Amino acid sequence: MSNYHIKHFEEYFQVYRKSINDPIAFWEEIAEEHFSWRKTWDNVLSWDFSKPEVKWFDGAQLNITENCIDRHLRNRGDKTAIIFEPNDPSEPAEHITYKQLHERVCKFANVLHDKGIKKGDRVCIYLPMIPELAISVLACARIGAIHSVVFAGFSSTALSTRIQDCDAKMVITADGGFRGAKTIDLKGIVDDALRDCPTVKSVLVAKRINSNIHMEPGRDEWLKPLLDDSYKDYTAEVMDAEDPLFILYTSGSTGKPKGMMHTTAGYMVYTAYTFKNVFQYREDDVYWCTADIGWITGHSYIIYGPLANGATTVMYEGVPSHPNYGRFWEIVQKHKVNQFYTAPTAIRALAKQGTEHLEKYDLSSLKVLGSVGEPINEEAWHWYNDNVGRKKCPIVDTWWQTETGGIMITPIPFSTPTKPTYATLPFIGIQPTLMNDEGEEITDNQVNGKLCIKFPWPSMARTIWGDHKRYKDTYFSAFENMYFTGDGAIRDEVGYYRITGRVDDVIIVSGHNLGTAPIEDAINEHPAVVESAVVGFPHDIKGNALYGFITLKETGETRDHENLRNEINMVITEHIGAIAKLDKVQFTEGLPKTRSGKIMRRILRKIASKDTDNLGDISTLLNPEVVASIKDNAV
Numbered sequence: 001m002s003n004y005h006i007k008h009f010e011e012y013f014q015v016y017r018k019s020i021n022d023p024i025a026f027w028e029e030i031a032e033e034h035f036s037w038r039k040t041w042d043n044v045l046s047w048d049f050s051k052p053e054v055k056w057f058d059g060a061q062l063n064i065t066e067n068c069i070d071r072h073l074r075n076r077g078d079k080t081a082i083i084f085e086p087n088d089p090s091e092p093a094e095h096i097t098y099k100q101l102h103e104r105v106c107k108f109a110n111v112l113h114d115k116g117i118k119k120g121d122r123v124c125i126y127l128p129m130i131p132e133l134a135i136s137v138l139a140c141a142r143i144g145a146i147h148s149v150v151f152a153g154f155s156s157t158a159l160s161t162r163i164q165d166c167d168a169k170m171v172i173t174a175d176g177g178f179r180g181a182k183t184i185d186l187k188g189i190v191d192d193a194l195r196d197c198p199t200v201k202s203v204l205v206a207k208r209i210n211s212n213i214h215m216e217p218g219r220d221e222w223l224k225p226l227l228d229d230s231y232k233d234y235t236a237e238v239m240d241a242e243d244p245l246f247i248l249y250t251s252g253s254t255g256k257p258k259g260m261m262h263t264t265a266g267y268m269v270y271t272a273y274t275f276k277n278v279f280q281y282r283e284d285d286v287y288w289c290t291a292d293i294g295w296i297t298g299h300s301y302i303i304y305g306p307l308a309n310g311a312t313t314v315m316y317e318g319v320p321s322h323p324n325y326g327r328f329w330e331i332v333q334k335h336k337v338n339q340f341y342t343a344p345t346a347i348r349a350l351a352k353q354g355t356e357h358l359e360k361y362d363l364s365s366l367k368v369l370g371s372v373g374e375p376i377n378e379e380a381w382h383w384y385n386d387n388v389g390r391k392k393c394p395i396v397d398t399w400w401q402t403e404t405g406g407i408m409i410t411p412i413p414f415s416t417p418t419k420p421t422y423a424t425l426p427f428i429g430i431q432p433t434l435m436n437d438e439g440e441e442i443t444d445n446q447v448n449g450k451l452c453i454k455f456p457w458p459s460m461a462r463t464i465w466g467d468h469k470r471y472k473d474t475y476f477s478a479f480e481n482m483y484f485t486g487d488g489a490i491r492d493e494v495g496y497y498r499i500t501g502r503v504d505d506v507i508i509v510s511g512h513n514l515g516t517a518p519i520e521d522a523i524n525e526h527p528a529v530v531e532s533a534v535v536g537f538p539h540d541i542k543g544n545a546l547y548g549f550i551t552l553k554e555t556g557e558t559r560d561h562e563n564l565r566n567e568i569n570m571v572i573t574e575h576i577g578a579i580a581k582l583d584k585v586q587f588t589e590g591l592p593k594t595r596s597g598k599i600m601r602r603i604l605r606k607i608a609s610k611d612t613d614n615l616g617d618i619s620t621l622l623n624p625e626v627v628a629s630i631k632d633n634a635v
């Protein structure tokens with residue numbers, strides 16, 4: 001029996017038990033048999049959640065790109081590694097073989113090297129979903145530079161904060177990007193961001209939209225001529241197992257984003273192993289994850305996990321609705337996609353269009369359907385199952401986080417019986433548990449609690465860049481000796497988990513993780529605003545939408561409220577990005593507060609969700625009188 005590829009349910013239990021009873025022997029075997037190492041480890045695992053400090057495969061040496069590219073050259077050199085599907089369906093797709101990927105990554109690595117980028121330097125990547133994005137990520141990994149990919153939908157302020165936080169030396173961007181019917185001026189955003197980023201010495205610019213952009217002399221250079229002149233081989237830097245591979249920012253409950261730092265060996269082993277099993281990838285399959293590489297899903301399951309398995313991975317530049325809502329299905333048919341991985345918000349948007357688009361395409365290649373990013377509601381689950389999978393493709397509802405690096409709770413397709421809205425069982429090696437508010441572990445089933453993980457897994461983030469204390473406070477202080485996820489979950493009678501959502505001040509809107517604090521900070525920048533509170537409310541397509549309660553300096557009808565709403569959303573767009581715009585705005589006389597001055601979000605959440613029959617005890621509030629008027633004026 002190979003522990004690397006699980007094929008039925010009894011095997012899952014056997015392997016799971018092994019992985020829990022003797023994690024060291026288990027992970028050692030996986031690492032030994034399926035990866036190439038320059039030197040193997042001295043110690044498989046050392047850990048202490050009280051510090052917290054976790055090391056996997058310490059003492060080992062490797063380069064992740066040798067595992068994702070070089071070792072496939074002999075048997076899979078002419079196999080397609082990446083299929084690039086452009087935004088515009090009339091532009092031909094690009095098939096990049098493993099050999100070509102090797103050459104392009106090496107050339108890019110030489111460019112980085114020539115620009116003075118060295119092992120350990122931070123490189124910020126702000127690119128649309130074009131091949132240069134995957135290639136630049138891999139080129140950083142090849143030379144040992146730490147990549148920090150920033151989603152190209154973020155604003156210049158958000159980009160600048162992220163560049164400053166990790167003192168990036170270089171930014172890699174494009175003249176612009178195509179997204180549906182829109183073009184996005186990425187270089188202009190970078191120019192704005194770089195006004196306050198003295199550490200950035202060079203900017204490399206890929207050409208995508210052929211627009212006339214400003215090139216700053218001495219700082220900015222077009223990528224193509226540099227790549228054309230560069231040598232086609234590059235000896236991979238030898239990295240230690242625990243050397244940082246990348247930083248990826250995620251929202252937190254205070255204004256500053258958290259730079260989650262992931263390291264090399266454990267991340268590689270876990271993303272590769274989960275990819276193989278969660279998608280049941282077979283040699284000639286074509287796999288497509290619709291996420292953007294700017295999020296962890298793209299890092300782990302467009303680039304590293306698939307390539308470590310020698311897979312063919314699709315990268316799609318555009319959006320589901322352009323030129324029409326049949327675009328995803330057209331791509332599935334065109335590239336004969338076997339595994340399809342997307343977010344519930346996309347499924348809901350597509351479901352709203354009915355099945356007319358689906359019926360035009362041949363989807364018979366599909367074998368496994370994945371869901372990620374937020375809870376999938378029952379209706380969306382069934383629509384996906386009945387119409388996309390035609391009841392023949394298991395749905396893998398995969399729960400995980402930027403912090404976990406890889407998939408944590410998921411069915412294994414063709415093995416685990418699925419249950420709508422349940423992410424089901426822990427993946428191999430993962431030990432989840434539920435905690436109650438008294439800080440005790442809940443041992444029985446059919447209960448609701450706070451989801452924690454009891455034991456380290458190879459791809460967990462090791463720290464928050466530059467702020468280890470915040471890492472400890474956020475994840476390891478709520479419960480002793482546990483990683484706290486920030487999510488609530490229910491466990492049913494057979495031990496299946498259903499993730500119910502965040503229990504902190506993070507709201508997931510269209511699958512994007514948004515902290516309320518940074519949005520409130522942005523709103524409060526508007527000169528007319530005294531203070532604000534942002535909460536989520538249920539939304540058919542986005543899952544959650546944002547509701548802002550805002551107190552103005554001048555009350556009454558003295559301001560044009562419609563204009564003010566638009567202005568506030570513009571401030572949010574400038575500070576964070578359009579993804580954080582408010583769906584509803586209510587101007588209030590004041591916000592309900594506790595005696596210690598904390599805003600009572602619980603009440604605001606109920607008002608925003610129109611669930612006002614029982615607002616709970618408001619008598620202990622500092623200002624109970626504001627509640628009635630907020631409730632009466634709810635929008």
Ligand code: WT7
Nearest residue numbers: 297372373374375397398399400401402499513
């Ligand atoms: C948060 C993490 C992990 C990739 C994308 C999001 C929510 C994620 C599920 C799921 C219910 C889910 C959680 C989690 N989430 N997957 N299958 N069911 N909720 O990464 O931006 O770090 O967000 O997304 O609340 O904590 P992220």
